[in-house]
Amino acid sequence: MKTYLECIPCFMNQALRAGKIAVSDEETIKLILSEVGKMIVDIPMENTPPETGKLIYEKISEITGIKDPYKKIKNDNMNEVISMIPKLREIIDNSSDRLLAAVRLSIAGNVIDLGVNRDFNILQAIQEIMTQKFAINDYEIFRKKLSETDEILFLGDNSGESVFDKILIEEMGKKVVYAVKEQPIINDTTMIEAKYIGLDKIATIISSGSTAPGTIMKLCNEDFKMRFNKSKFIISKGQGNFEGLSNFDAPIFFLLRAKCPVISRDLCVDVDSIILKYQRR
Amino acid sequence: MKTYLECIPCFMNQALRAGKIAVSDEETIKLILSEVGKMIVDIPMENTPPETGKLIYEKISEITGIKDPYKKIKNDNMNEVISMIPKLREIIDNSSDRLLAAVRLSIAGNVIDLGVNRDFNILQAIQEIMTQKFAINDYEIFRKKLSETDEILFLGDNSGESVFDKILIEEMGKKVVYAVKEQPIINDTTMIEAKYIGLDKIATIISSGSTAPGTIMKLCNEDFKMRFNKSKFIISKGQGNFEGLSNFDAPIFFLLRAKCPVISRDLCVDVDSIILKYQRR
Numbered sequence A, B: 001m002k003t004y005l006e007c008i009p010c011f012m013n014q015a016l017r018a019g020k021i022a023v024s025d026e027e028t029i030k031l032i033l034s035e036v037g038k039m040i041v042d043i044p045m046e047n048t049p050p051e052t053g054k055l056i057y058e059k060i061s062e063i064t065g066i067k068d069p070y071k072k073i074k075n076d077n078m079n080e081v082i083s084m085i086p087k088l089r090e091i092i093d094n095s096s097d098r099l100l101a102a103v104r105l106s107i108a109g110n111v112i113d114l115g116v117n118r119d120f121n122i123l124q125a126i127q128e129i130m131t132q133k134f135a136i137n138d139y140e141i142f143r144k145k146l147s148e149t150d151e152i153l154f155l156g157d158n159s160g161e162s163v164f165d166k167i168l169i170e171e172m173g174k175k176v177v178y179a180v181k182e183q184p185i186i187n188d189t190t191m192i193e194a195k196y197i198g199l200d201k202i203a204t205i206i207s208s209g210s211t212a213p214g215t216i217m218k219l220c221n222e223d224f225k226m227r228f229n230k231s232k233f234i235i236s237k238g239q240g241n242f243e244g245l246s247n248f249d250a251p252i253f254f255l256l257r258a259k260c261p262v263i264s265r266d267l268c269v270d271v272d273s274i275i276l277k278y279q280r281r
Helices: A007-022 A026-042 A049-064 A071-083 A085-093 A098-110 A122-131 A139-148 A159-172 A191-197 A222-230 A238-245 A261-267 B007-022 B026-042 B049-064 B071-083 B085-093 B098-110 B122-131 B139-148 B159-172 B191-197 B222-230 B238-245 B261-267
Strands: A134-137 A151-155 A175-180 A204-207 A234-237 A252-257 A274-278 B134-137 B151-155 B175-180 B204-207 B234-237 B252-257 B274-278
Touching: A007 A026, A007 A049, A007 B007, A007 B026, A026 A049, A026 B007, A026 B026, A049 A238, A071 A085, A071 A159, A071 A191, A085 A098, A085 A122, A085 A159, A098 A122, A098 A139, A098 A159, A098 A234, A098 A252, A098 A274, A139 A274, A151 A159, A159 A175, A159 A191, A175 A191, A175 A222, A191 A204, A204 A222, A234 A238, A238 A252, A238 A261, B007 B026, B007 B049, B026 B049, B049 B238, B071 B085, B071 B159, B071 B191, B085 B098, B085 B122, B085 B159, B098 B122, B098 B139, B098 B159, B098 B234, B098 B252, B098 B274, B139 B274, B151 B159, B159 B175, B159 B191, B175 B191, B175 B222, B191 B204, B204 B222, B234 B238, B238 B252, B238 B261
Parallel strands: A134 A274, A151 A175, A151 A234, A175 A204, A234 A252, B134 B274, B151 B175, B151 B234, B175 B204, B234 B252
Antiparallel strands: A252 A274, B252 B274
16 A cells, blocks of 8 residues: 555654653654654655654664663553453354454454554453454455465564464464564564464464564565465455555455554545455455 | 644644645645655744644645635635524524523634634534533633623634624624734634624724734734733634633633644643633633
8 A cells, every 4th residue: 555645644643652652751752753754755655654654663763762662562462462361262152153253353453553543442342343344344255265275374463463363363273374573663563472472382473574564575584475475365464564465466364443544545444444355356 | 832742743734634725736745744844843842833833834835836725615614604694693592691602602613623623514513512511611700701891802713713703792792803814824814704704894803913823922913912911801712822822811711612632631621622711810
């Protein structure tokens, strides 16, 4: 997905939010906003938003000297979701379609995305999404293709969400390669969080090589690119991965909640819609 | 009111909105955002937000060559509200407190502020505000001081709102000096709109001299400053005037809806609260 004009004020909002998480003094945050403001002229509109996001978060780290400002938030989120696992399993046990319930839970996990919205109530979000109508629903294709596949390439998003992904992976019962970000970027899952959650016990964890808050192919390593190109079943979680991959012709299932007006418009859905979209037709 | 960090992304949003109103090509709007982005470093946080707003809207005019991008919107808004006047008078006629109803209508008019929010339904907004509880309610002081005053200095805000102000002025039945902006800035009322509405028939219209989207004393002309300093009863409409005057010790009644989180926090009220606040204690 290209960068839309609406993304530019959003970049400023993200810089403000990340700046406030990293430091508390107004002067430094003002400096961050000033520096990000100067970067706007060089943002190529044909690039995907996560590519610019990467530059902005790198600038914040450079100014504050803090490499992983979301570390505590990531840990808090993971621990909160981990404590909810029995409840989440209960939701699946009580459902008439276990796979669909696990898919919905995995999308519910996508709500926990501090890059877009800091205010959320996890349990409330889950309850809403378990019954929300899909705006794009390729679940039947998902179920059929899943039954025909041996291996899944699963593109993780944020760290709290990865706990939900673990439940979906268990429910699917297939061999999974779980791709994480190369280094900390916003609240995205890296190797550290994936291992903390125990994803390494049920999947092969690899780094995509991407240092952006999304899967940006030109930033990815050769191993990932090879796996991506060979894969017959890819699950892509969240907005950042969608933004990076929406123009690729590949067997991708996008699982996300469309949280911003730009992505919603790109997908022709309302804001806050839930999506299970198969990319290849 | 000082500029808060949250104002900075909001400036970018305002620039985007105004840019889209002025022109339609992405390249020019991107240029506007780039130029406004470069301005952030020079924004003094101790200045009021309308002072920066002025620089931003001037930059947009400079880039697009359009001095009054909101001209059509202002006209449409005024005509829409003018067509509603019989209905508005009916609301007052059917109220148990005519003055309070006119005050509430005048605040309802403040919702028509395209600098902050483009999407609104006038009639729905009016109906809500006619029954909404005031978050700050100095109406009793307003009524008492009004009965003791001979002349009111009324600081207008946007042009659609000025039609509502006209009804309040008629209802108050006092001599009124109605201050407008020196030249077009967003959708604020200037001499042209004030005369179009017919405010010159019931009040003395003066220019405050301010070229910002708010009453910024250091931009005001000597005549206005003299009137302001001598006045015993000032009505200040809207956010921009509040932002410019909130630190002045003067007999001002602020009538507004707090539409943004920053002003709401400054006033210690919820977003979308309606306010009738007497400044001098």
